[in-house]
Amino acid sequence: MIILHAAPVTWRSPNGVTPAVQGLVAAQNALPGCRAGLLITSRDAGALPPLEFPVFQVGERRGLSRARPADDLPEPFRRPDLVVFHSTFVPLHAVLAARRRALGVPYLVCPHGGMTAEALRQKAWKKRLGRLWFFDELIRHAAAIQYSTHREREKSGDWGRPVIIAGNGVHPPAENQIARPGLRPARRFLFLGRLHIQHKGLDLLLEACRKVKEHLLRRGVEVVLVGPDVNGSRRFLENRIRAMDLGMLVRLRDAAVGDEKRRWFQSADLFVHPSRTEGQPAAVLEAMSFGLPVLVTPGTNVAEEVVTEGAGWETSCDPNELARDLRNLAELPGSALARAGCAARNWVLRELTWDRAAARTVSKYQRVLQLARAA
Template sequence: MKVLHVLPSVSPLLGGPTHVVLHLVKALRDIGIEAEIATTNDNGNTTLDVPLQQRTEYQQVPIWFFPRFPLRMKEFLFSAELTRWLWQHLSEYDTLETHYLFSYASTCAGAIARHQKIPYTVRTMGQLSPWALAQSQTKKRLYSRLIEQRNLQQATAIHCTALGEAEDVRKFGIYTPTITIPLGVDIPSPYPEARRLLGEKYGIAADIPVILFLSRLHYKKRPDLLLQSLSSLAKEGHSFHLCLAGAGEPDYLNYLQTLIASLDLTAQTSLTGFAAGRDKEILLQGSDVFVLPSFSENFGVAVAEAMAAGLPVIITPDVQIASDIARAEAGLIVEGEVEPLSAAIAQLLNSPESRQQLGENGRQFAQFHYSWDAIAQQLAAAYTAIVQKQPLPHSLTQLRD
């Protein structure tokens, strides 16, 4: 079976979304699915240094890169060359999966697939959540009426990663069948030296609990709320060190630095920048608590990675794997306000035994439910049903009309 995944960008600056697509395609190839990616050479304000308009091995995955239009319009990313290639070559694939809504590459691929009668699935990536739809609301409403609703309605299936995301699809007025498959994470090998190395790198004493925020530094993720909550804990005498790990726009980073200083948290906070590889493992396995008080997450890859590393997690109900965390007893789910978030953090800071138990629960859950091999097998079963024009696997269509 030959499957093409289309998305506007695989820039490392996008963090989780890029990580997910690359690992998903690699996992599919590992079980015998001939999966490839078509995308642009976008890399934020610059472009990736990659060969264009030829099949390229990029991070162990075959990708066709095409030049984006020089004027970058956020995630829309027009590419005439990608359009021509899709028109000429999409028929060589058995099925198509698009990633992102409100973007040119995905919209174009869906339209060509419909014209050439190729079945396709759409991964909405949380972009139909109430919070996401409220951003640039007028533009999205117009785009939806003209283009996106038809793209979703005529898809063979909508690929969701949590039941909450599937519910958002229905609330948007789309009744295309949904398949619900979680995203995967790498299950790390134990790193006994992580805490010592983390302490040495950021000057953290061995007896000080480390709180980790690992995600894109963006107002959607609400690192400012975390800082405000920690400020109140510091005033109550709690000891901790916060690692804010992630990249962000310069203006927002300046805002966070100013906020940290105004809350008198400079000595207790490290802005680590974007973390990958060994640096990321040191953060995940050297910390004590993971916190992500986001406004909206369709899945929350960073949360799942924290669970896989054995970290107890504190999240808001708007992180759509909250039901998994509750079922696994892997952390605390609290409203996104200063007082409940402060109370949850204090609860775990005061109880090393609770941190250990919640973390171990999360590790075991992630190993069983979030392995890439298991996820690839489920998605391959859905692709097989789609190509053979058979009913979708019942186990994947949990949200019924």
């Protein structure tokens, strides 16, 4: 099976789509009988890391024309069995889709949370124009829409196309590299990801911390926010932490990768992700792979499964409820944190590795192809 993934990935400014696409393409390309490649559709992807699969880039550096990107691809990716368009509202994807349709090549759209009602409300007037201009047409001719979770599908409504559910994966660390939550008298509650205030709900987290500051400090809790700036968000957070007098409780740290990122996960007792909207957050999967229990909102689209698996707790985007849950988890016995962390890691090892995610997606892609050819 030949699969071409088209995505606006970038290694210059981190986003959730890039690691998800990179992990999926690599894992699919490693499957027997499957060749997967990546067409980068962003204008500035930055310096590419070493990638173990075919990569093509629109623009002069890679020799692909923005006017004829599909025609310039080498075989077998000029006419693959299937194209997967990642993200939403990328005009170039509509151009590519039209050219693929002319060759009889079916395609999927994987929105990564971009088609939920909450996501469509952000920059709403631009997205209404985008829908009129090209996006609804792109969806209308899609063989299927690929959502990461059942919850993402529910929140996205009915777009009139077949649907498959196939989520992301993670590369779990070795057993001797995982976290040991609940062992220390003091506790670290960790958020690690882009410091996108509205998207990630960091304003809600600060307000919740303000409400239970004294209690958390008495219990030896520190709340650490680790991640890259997004449009000046770091300065906003610094100002809010100062204005709320949270400097003794909340720490703000720079983006971490590699060994530094691993050390943050290892040092934590709880991973907190209060997002308003997501597809399927890679940071939550990665935290669980390290054996960390998680506190997540419905906006992450994994809260129901987290509770079912005993991997953590569901909270709310209401700062009062979030504050209550932070307080309760500060009181929780260390053994309960350890149990939830163990359940989180076991769930990842059983269901959420990239190998398993790739096999699931390819199986569902094959079904989509059967339906497309029968239509």
